[in-house]
Amino acid sequence: MPKYILFDFDGTLADSRIVFISAWNAFANKHQYRKIKPEELHALRRLSILERAKHLNFPILKTPLIISDFYRYYRKYAKEITLYPRINEVLEMFEREGHKMAILSSNSEDVIKEVLRRNQVKNISRIWSSNVIFGKDQLIRKFLKEHRLSSSEVIYVGDEQRDIIACKSAGIKVIWVSWGYDAKELVQDQKPDYFVDTPEELQEVILQQSSR
CATH class of the missing domain: 1.10.150 (DNA polymerase; domain 1)
Structure with a gap:
């Protein structure tokens, strides 16, 4: 889990x-x-x-x-900037299931906090922001080290090719979502661990991981 x-x-x-x-x-x-x-x-x-x-x-x-x-x-x-439909409900379900959640992004922390506040999202424990476009793997490793986590204790959810590459480099599993910036044709060669097309499918994948 x-x-x-x-x-x-x-x-x-x-x-x-x-x-x-x-x-x-x-x-x-x-x-x-x-x-x-x-x-x-x-x-x-x-x-x-x-x-x-x-x-x-x-x-x-x-x-x-x-x-x-x-x-x-x-x-x-x-x-x-708006949250995608059903995202808030899915985050609330993850919290009920006992998962901690954090954001790793190249957007600025104050913008992310403003969007979360406006949408009443209160279950994100940490926001890590970096203006390095290529190098999210370093941010992931830093997160793992600071929280004393093994690579098997986290899973990443992203929408871009660079997210998948970073996760592979850092040795963590990655779920790719189809509603974001990159098309499936672009990312499929990177072979993310999971492809999902809806927030409901994302929920199912996390629930499957929780049962292991």
Whole structure:
């Protein structure tokens, strides 16, 4: 039984796509990169982060330079970020089953707290935020070490290819959810431990793990 369920935030618990597109387009307009059209989003889900950067004519090495701009935009429009349907009920069920829950995200802690507060989510024990896009495995290892947990005592829930890669590197199981930023065609070669298409399926997987 996993003691901790670790969640990604954007694309897993929260739907922040509208805010992301608006933030990117404001940034692109300022620095003359290619903007994202809403109708492009479906096709972009099939591309890796590096491929998306190339499509948008954005040098990926400049990512650390824009994080603070994105944080400011997300803070300003946090009210536009919503939880996906049924997420709150599923989190409440996990709490009743005795699971501790934490968030590991590249979004800022204050934005995450604001969204959770507005949606009356009170069962997340920790929020770990890092502005490193590629390196969530280090954050996972740090979490395990601080909480004195073995890799078998946690399970991660995420929506992106980089989540799966990080979990494989850190040696923990990962559940991939289909409603987020990456399409199944993009992530299936990474072979997450579980694919789920609905919060109800996520609930079933965790319950199965709890019975072992």
